[in-house]
Amino acid sequence: MRIHHNRTLIAALLAGTCLASGPVLAQDGPIKIGVLEDQSGDFAAATNVKVNAIRLATQEINDAGGIAGRPIELVIYDTQSDNRRYQEFMRRVLQQDQVDVVFAGFSSASREAYRPIVNQFNGLAFYNNQYEGGVCDANMIVTGAVPEQQFSTLIPWMMETYGPNVYTLAADYNFGQISAEWVRQIVAEQGGTMVGEEFIPLGVSQFSQTIQNIQQSDADFVVTLLVGAAQASYYEQANSASVGLPMASSVNVGQGYEHKRFTPPSLANMYVTTNYIEEIDTPESNDFVERFRAMFPNEPYINQEAANSYIGINLYKQLVERAGSTDHDAIRAVIAEGDVCFDGPSGNVCLDPKSQHMSHTIYLARVESDHSITFPEVWENITPYWLGDAGCDLTQNDPSAQYTPSNPPPAQ
Amino acid sequence: MEFLLAIFSISYQFGDAFAFLVISCAGLAVIFGMMGIINLAHGEFIMCGAYVTAASARAGLPLPMAIACGALAAAIIGMALERTVIRHLYHRPLDSIIATWGISLIATQGVLILLGPTMQGIGTPLGSTLIGDRSYSIYRLVLFATSIGLLLGLYLLFYRTRFGVISRATIQRPDTARALGVDTRRVYALTFGLGAGLAGLAGGLYAPTMTMVPTMGSTFIVESFVTVVVGGADIFLGAAPAAAILAVIKAALTAWYGQLFGQIGLLVAVIIVIRVMPGGLSAFIKRWQK
Amino acid sequence: MNEIRLPDATEAPGRRGPRLWLSRLEGPQTMGRGLGFWIAAALVLLAAILYPAFNNDYTVGNAAYFLVWTFMAMGLGLVWGYCGALSFGQTAFFGLAGYAYGVITINIGSAFGATWLALVLAVALGGAFALLIGYFMFYGRIKGVFIGIVTLSVTLVLETFMAQTAGPQWRIGEARLNGFNGMSGMPPLTVPWFGGEILLYAGTTLYYVLLGMVVLVYLGLRMLLNAPFGNVLVAIRENPERTEMLGYGIRLYQMLAFGLGGALAGLSGVLYTAWGQYITPSSMGLTAAALPIVWVAVGGRRDITATLLGTLIVIAGFQSLTIYGSQYALVVMGALLVFTVLVTPNGLVFTVMSQIGRIFGKGRE
Structure with missing residues (x-):
């Protein structure tokens, strides 16, 4: 046993030196985007469409010449609604596949499971879900709506x-x-x-x-x-x-399209604030739905997460082109300029530099008794103000933590 | 009047919890309680019944017929599985965990691939009734009545018919039964099919009240096992009182402390029951009868 | 309570202390004996030691991750395969120890190897909790499948409870339990070293540390199983009444074995938490609880070597299925499980090993 013990120490010494290096970024060749979504298991109903939205955005961008002339290559894994798979595959995409950015996660638990690994490898991840809010982490960009x-x-x-x-x-x-x-x-x-x-x-x-x-x-x-x-x-x-x-x-209809799945009138008289659903009747939205269905005719429903994922890819394109590289510091410098916006299927959205969350047009959707949707009210340009007001400022420092109203960021 | 209404509301809650426990555990009570097969695919038989029920109801069958179709489909699939897989595991109950878990993986993911992540529901029939100032779902009352009918029917089947006697004999003393000329393989297959069919029935009965997704069976499985285990080997002596006791515990805890304690209380009750009476309620009752 | 000191079948004159224990590396309760086996084992170990030289950082880190789970599997092999008590709730001890590691390290930090102190305390906590549950069950005369149900209920209670601890009032010192989202922010294991600490992130260093621990635990379990303690466990599995008649306090043995199994599950829990800097209630849920049983059953529960190898094969196999099998991965996994149970009832690895043993004539008698 003693011999083995020595070997362990020597190996430990050798290995310790080469741990700090992050992923090396290739400056030409395709831009690799890792996609970790739950294509099977409990959450599959709401997340398959996200992967397809990413595929749609990728194809459109590649057809138009790629990101700064470089095509996008997707690396997709099925995380099976299982937090462990997120941990395994987040390491895999960052370390083995050396992707430039990751689009990952449905449940908040899955996001919290992979976040330490993204931080460890200093990766960049887009979280495209509406969620409970409060993630103040420079390695994360959140496109979903918050409370x-x-x-x-x-x-x-x-x-x-x-x-x-x-x-x-x-x-x-x-x-x-x-x-x-x-x-x-x-x-x-x-x-x-x-x-x-x-x-x-x-x-x-x-x-x-x-x-x-x-x-x-x-x-x-x-x-x-x-x-x-x-x-x-x-x-x-x-x-x-x-x-x-x-x-x-805040969570039904826009995510799990319950109004399509349940028999009327069980959801009648429900009001949901969402930043996108396929019923939104604007030229941009109708055009998006048409292009989506042309590529994926059997898609049951295009939900807010699909739109956010689609927007996310386009935002990333803009970030990389403006930064001139996929380097994270350069990208974050672009975000810090505060004018990263995109006119997408849900209207105009902008990234907030302090929290790296996104502003939204919020639609009030009303489910009628036959489960059709009307929109009694629309609020434009609603900002994710809370994190910034509470003291999270990613342009200054990076606590990599999640805060809540009863557990706000410590006073500076 | 106020008092009577309160009594009714409490009994409604109790009856609702009781019906859920009895209906969801009946199939498992036959397969696990009687045959000793730990059937982790119980939830998937329920899902199968629910899906077939919803499909046939939407194809135009009246709901009771559709539910019967669901139960039948689950029973047929159950018998087919007994033939191919379960038959080899009667002497290895612990291995049945692995096999049935495998089957459950295949079933959930297979349904997801073939039929997509969700299926449209069929809506709860019968509407509601106003008693006092509160309205109650009539269908939930029907479910309660069904659960009583189900217990009665199973009792008659196992204690008053030839099949019942033969199947109990086969499961208790297979060698003797075979020596007496019983085709034990057929009896096993039929009994397993019955258990699967009962699970399918549970799925059919609850299909109108639930979200239809491939993983829907998993919401039944913990409650089912809990009831069967507390009940013990004899499903009539055990399962019915077990469901009653657990329903009281669950309904009371849920009413006073919220759903979390209803859920935890159920699990703690199981641990205590197993500790105090290892054979479950039925063994306890039997000993007490002597 | 009854005395544990027993006559020892393997005890030969002149073998005392360490030599006696070394002689127990092989014996009736473990497969593999003689020079051939140990040469094979040494070759496997050598291959494992050289593995990082031929693979990239990710693959080595991933292999380290596989090793994390083997302790829980070996613990279950001990409890289920040798002692005959199917525990469906090893994840309870896994989760408890994982959370304990998180709470301790977040509160005391990671300086001066404090993470290792946290590891020891957390594993001890997992073991103590297992002893308590074991006392409750075995002295309560619970047996057979009911052990599975009780342990499953325990792990589900813990999961349900932990899932709702999201509020800020659920904190232990500095550590927030953080509900279903899971607890994060604990440091990885650290080794104090000249000029700073080595952080054991998933990588070559962690791989070697874990490999060393696996070897130690594996050899330790072999010795324990071939010692009188292991013989009595197997006797209890085969016929508890007879063993009791022979004068053994079977409940004490079962409880101790269960406690050891729980401590090993706790070790996996701590290592998992430190590996991903994250622990979640769902690691104590139904699916998570079923997984160790699958690993052990597919590998072979009747032999510790089969359990160890089988676990590694199944975990690696399932992961590559998920990577390459797209949506069919879960279907294929399910089919594999059914196939294994039907065709090789003793476990895949166990069956292969016995075949090899038969060919070389050195299998278990």
Whole structure:
């Protein structure tokens, strides 16, 4: 055993010296983009379309001559809705495939699983999902909408239209708890009352008790922040018990297209703030849907994450072309200029240099009783203000942490 | 009046939890409780029943017929699997975990590839009724009635029919049964098919109330195992009281402390029951009867 | 309680202390004996040592990641294969120790090799918790498949509980548990070295450290299994009543074996947490809990060597299936599992090893 022990130490000494070097960037040849998305498992319903959106953007860019003359090459892995696969494959794309940028992650848990590895290799990752907000990390660019964008628009509108008494029903994990915190805060600011707040463990599919609690309260509307296929059973069950209250959500319709999957009228009278869904009737959106369906005729639904992924690739193109390289510092210097914007399917969006999150046009989508969609209200250029206001400034320093309203960045 | 309404509301919650536990565990009680096969593909039989039910309901069949189709489809698939895989595992119950887990992987991912990530639901029928100032889903009441009917039907099947006697005999003493001229292979296949069919029935019954995705079966599996284990080997002596007790625990904890404690309470109850009465409720009741 | 000191079949005159234990490297409870086996084993080890010389950083780091899981698998092999108690909840100890490592290192930092202190404490915690559960089960006369159900319930309770600890009130010192999103921010293992610490990120260094640990644990388990302790475990597996009649306190043995298995699962948990600087409640969930059973069953649970090799083969195989098999990966995995159970009931590696043993005439008698 002693001989072996010595060998270990020598090897350790040798190896320790070559750990610090990051990925070496090739300046010509294709630009490699790693794609880690859940093409199977629990989240497949909402994420397959993201991969296709990335394929669409890639083909369009390559047909038009690539990024600064270099074609995009996609390296796609199926992460199977499994956090471990994210850890394995994030190392693989950064170390083995030496990609220039990674588009990765659906659930917040998967993002938190791969983030330490991105930081370790000083990679660059796009997270294209709407989520609970608060990630202040220079290695991350977030194109999805965050609570301040979705709730600061949705809740006041709902309270004005339906009344001040709010009941929140949220998934019992980070996304649900933090979103519920936002709802609570905004309701208080607007002078409303929380008449109930209930958290549901992931995977629960039976809601009789919850439905009764809601009926007992004198809520004017219910904020549903339910996540996952099991919890989505709530709508069917609430409808069959004739709860009949308007619902407000930041997560349904825009992500899992429940209005297409469920039988009308179980989602009737639901209001969702989303930054994109395929029903949006603007020339840009219609054009996007047409091009998407031309390439993927069988796509069930084009959701907000698909649009964000598509925008993400185009933003990256702009960043690399303006920076003149795929080097991360050069790219971040471009972001710091504060004028990285893109006119895409969802309207004009811009990257915020402080938080590296994205501004959005927020659409209020209303599900009618036949599950068609109308848009009673549109808010343009809603910025992801909270992180920057709270003290996250990635142009100054990089804490690589996730903050919440009750756990804000430490004062500078 | 107020008091009666409160009583009704509590019983409704209890009945709802009871129905869910009984219906989802019936198939597992036959396959795991009686045959000793640890069937991790239980959820996928449920998914199969739900999918077939939804497809046939949308093709125009009335819902009860569609549910029967779902149960039948699951039963046929179950018997086919028994023929090819499960048959070889009767003496190795622990290996059945691996095999059925493999089957469950194939089923979920196969359905995802063939039918896509989601399927359109069929909507809950029958609407709701107003009792006092609260409305209740009628279909949930039907589910409760069905769960009672199901227990009764299974009791009659296993204790009052020839098939029931032969199947219990085969599973308890296969050699003796064979010596008496029973085609034990056929009985095993039929019993397994029955268990799979019951799982399919569960899927069919809950299909109108749930999201249809390939992984939908997984929401049933923990509750099913918990009920069967607390019940013990004899499904009638065990499963029914087990479902009743667990339903009380779950409904009460959920009502007072929220869904999280409902969920955790169920699991803790199992640990305690196994510790206090290792053979489950049925062994405990049997001993107490003597 | 009953005395553990027992007459030892392998005890020969003149063999005392270290020599006695060395002689136990081979014996009735482990496959492989004689010069041929040890030469083969040395060659495998040599290949493993030379592996980084012929592979790039990623592949070596990935191999290190595979090694992380082998401890949990060997622990399960001990508990299930040798002791006959199928635990469905090794992930409970895995997760507990992983979180413990996170909490300790976030609070005390990583200076002066403190990460190793955290490792030892966390593994001890995992082992102690396993002893507690083991006491509860074995002294409660729980047996057979019910052990699986109890352990599964334990791990699911932990998962459900941890998943909802997202709020800022769930913190231990500096460490936020952070709910379903998982805890991150803990340092990797560090080795204090001249002029600064070596961070054991996934790479060649970590690979060698883990390889050394695997070799130590593997040889240690071989010695333990061929010692009286292992003989009694196998006797309990084969016939608990008989063993009890012979005067052994079988529950104590089962509990100790279970505790050791839990500590090994905890070791994997700590190493996993340190490797990815991340631990999540879903690593205690149903799917995660089923995986170790699959590894051990496919490899072969009746022999520690088969368990070790089988685990590495299955983990590597599943990963490459996911890389190259696109959406069919899970289908193929499922088919492989069914095939393995039907065709090689004792496990794939176990069957291959016995065949080789038969050819060379040196297999287990």
